[in-house]
Amino acid sequence: MKITRTEVAHVAHLARLTFREEEMDKFTSQLNDILLYMEKLNSVDTTGIEPMTHATVLHNAFREDIVKPSLANEQSLANAPDPRGEFFRVPKVIE
Amino acid sequence: MELYSLTIHELQDKLRAGEVTAADILTSVYQRIDQVEGKVHAYITLMKEAAQAQAAAADAAIRNGDIRALTGIPLALKDIYCVQGFTTTCGSRILHNFVPPYDATVVEKLRAAGAVFTGKANMDEFAMGSSTETSYFGVTRNPWDLTRIPGGSSGGSAAAVAADECIAALGSDTGGSIRQPAALCGIVGLKPTYGLVSRYGLAAYASSLDQIGTMARTVEDAALLLGAIAGHDERDSTSFKADVPDYRAELARSKGRWRLGVPKEFFGAGLDPEVGAAVKAAIEHYRATGCEIREVSLPLAAEYAIAVYYLIATAEASSNLARYDGVRYGRRSAKAKDAVDLYYQSRAEGFGDEVKRRIILGTHVLSSGYYDAYYLRAQKVRTLIRNEFTAVLRDCDALLSPTSPTAAFKLGEKSSDPLAMYLTDIYTISVNLAGLPGISVPCGFTTGGLPIGLQIIGRPFDEAGLLSIARHYEQAHGWYSKHPSL
């Protein structure tokens, strides 16, 4: 087993997803198949190899510190599911 | 011939000659949409009224002598780029009502080039899929056989071009999402070098792999469209400061007699014999017309690309898709009791299974204790795969291979087996890992009448060369003149 049901539940929590019981079984088994397939990478010798994080070699992609106009408040809230006044609203945040 | 089945340059000749107006072209395309969209379902959103205004503006511009690269040409946009004022869903329920307040850079550029937008094309949810079956808005059908998938994730764009529901389209390609549907729908699909086209405004799936590209009936149209969208953009830090040549003009200057590599591992088990035969026939055409064909080897790319891709792409996706939370935009669950529950419920209701599967996988491979074994290891093998391509392309102008191991499969055939679906991208995925340009051109049909695609992989930023090589074959065979009967 590459990943247990408990681990899937933990990862689901980190990713803020929930699953029904039967979905959990299906996902766990599918993820196991996939992770088992990933095992093949273990046979590649990667000693001394740098990881590739970008498909391009650039650095210092800067912009100057010049201000452009902001979205107006109405525009920024136009897609908000539940705006209140000038704010975005969320249900109570429990620490 | 109806106007809707012509190419960009044919229509432009007619516009310039005053034979037709942009309004005529749009009317023709919309007549075709009315005829076939019910069968194909290539679009999520149609933009008819706005398109009519754009066509009217194009006609006014033409009257003023202002004809630009795409003036009056109706194009479909994959529903993954932001278009100001039009719903941009990414094929997902969680964005079903999202209306962007801004245009993606490519959209801005197409507007500036005078294009007309027919609508937003269907796609796999957040570009995660190879069949357009994961869309929340229903499946798109292959115009050559309505019981089959069009490929994916840019299946709507490919089907729209093939079914003549637009003249050309934009797609996005993270692991083959332009080339594979292009092959399966019998059109030309170009994924440019990573960094040639700005990603600003393209909803990210896997940022280090995503690239916007063109889908068209001919190589010349693909070249024309690429010229309109390529170029450095200050708003995308991964955008390359390269000169954008006149790709269409470059086609005419092409020298021929290229050295072309054929990776032997791309013709192994899993390749459908009919597809293999068509691709080999295309390779023979190059040999027969004076090209040097050499067998090359890409063992790591062939063996490990899928594993590397699904580790890297899902890791990036797990983070890229965290923003879909029902707080600032998109769909919010009505069930949420508190802020944490808001995330759980909105995301559980808003995302489909494939997206959830990839988020879970990506979260897992980045999580504490697994990062080195999965994500970091995949990045290192990615380096090796890129090096492998670099070495081979030192001696070859381009590489030839099948685009997809099979022609279009049946709807539902692979939707219950994610891994089987992942394996359909076996020839395209390594190109994204290496950041190289790749194009799929039609190279024949199966006995069942399904299109087959030839993939050509080029050197970084040598889109001009790649397009010339593709055009060389296309002109000799003219598969593009065939249209599906709908």
Place this chain on the structure above:
Amino acid sequence: MKYEAVIGLEVHVQLRTASKMFTRVAAGYGQPENTLVDPVVLALPGALPVMNKEALDKIIKTGLILGCEIAAVCKWDRKNYFYPDSPKNYQISQYDQPICIGGAVEIELPGAARNIMGEHKKIPLTRIHLEEDVGKLNHGASDSLVDYNRAGTPLMEIVTDPALTSADEAYALLTSLRTALVQGGISDCDMEKGQMRCDANISIRPVGETKLGTKVELKNLNSISFVRDGIAHEIRRQLAVKESGGTIVQETRDFDGQTGASQSLRSKEMAHDYRYFPDPDLMPVKVDEAWKAALRATVSEHHFDRQRRFMADYLLPYTITSVLVPERELADFFEVTVKLGAAPQAAGNWIANDLLRELAAAKLSLTESKVQPAHIAGLVKLVESGVISNSIAKEVFVTMARSGELPDVIVERQGLKQSTDTGELEKWVAAAIADNPKAAAGFRSGNEKALNAIKGAVMKASGGKANPKLVDEITRKQLG
């Protein structure tokens, strides 16, 4: 058992830039809610980050000021966690390759008395990295309202080694750090506006023990005094726990500066898993020698070096330097005054006392001051050359602070020049002796102090303009 405290600070400082860290929308404070936002700040689909060069300049300059090693290459990472104040649900930060490594903050501990310089110490830094700030939540009874104006503001995180031993040291560190950053133009460091925020990690251990004890993180310390009070309180709390035989729990506590009490926010029940990974949307930063050299040229003298120089070169007393030096403009003002020829000690006094008092009374800043270095230099010279007395000079100062006229103009117009006309002085002295026979007799019989009464009368008669030295001479002669 005797215990010692070990304290490490994490200081977040907003950089003073016109636009945000990764997009061109304005960074700012006090604007209407959700008006400093754009697709990038709101994390709309398709929005991408692009680095603000100015923010990089500012953090590199900070590193140069604090003696850090500037990494030749640094990169960006995503810190993944869900929270409504974080629009992307990840924060762009620097995980394993920060831009500044090491360095130190020089601090001054309280001296034995107000006028005695305290001990100086260098507190080593672990690292400084750059990240983006989050939005603000306004918690209500049943919901929370989100304002993203602050989200995306360039934020520098300065992490000290666990090398502080007392609340006073923490106070001194923040004071010195703030002075250095404000003087370097890096940040305004206004803690009330949240431009500088501090978390403290506090543990105690038996003296002689080298292992660190269980640490408690104090959060929301929103003034430098609250940091000191909070740390002192936490050390006392931990000592009390130990003395009563308890064990210290690793937790985050919230210190209320108003009530002086703290309460537990959360214990580390579920360890975070931030899943840091390199941000694929941002390319690495390479810092070459030329870039560093250009910024080094903009770094001015460290405030403590300047203070030592003021004491050594100008012979200023410690109290005056500790008024002048923390305000760079004030110290600059002083040095300009000296360059204009004023005696340093007199100039220091005028600036640190009279000028600041007049500005405070008129509620003016130094830049709004009508008194400029030339005024002070002129005034010092008038006193030094005996043209006016010190007491006249005080009046002239008040006049010039209001009118902005140069001191010699005021002295001339108001006829305030000291009288050196001996004929006139002799008449005044004779009159004063006649009016004060007792004092005259007293002086003649050996009472030196009795002379003052006569001299005072002369000064009064002259309206303060008599030259005191001449008056003394003439009086002694007439009484002799």
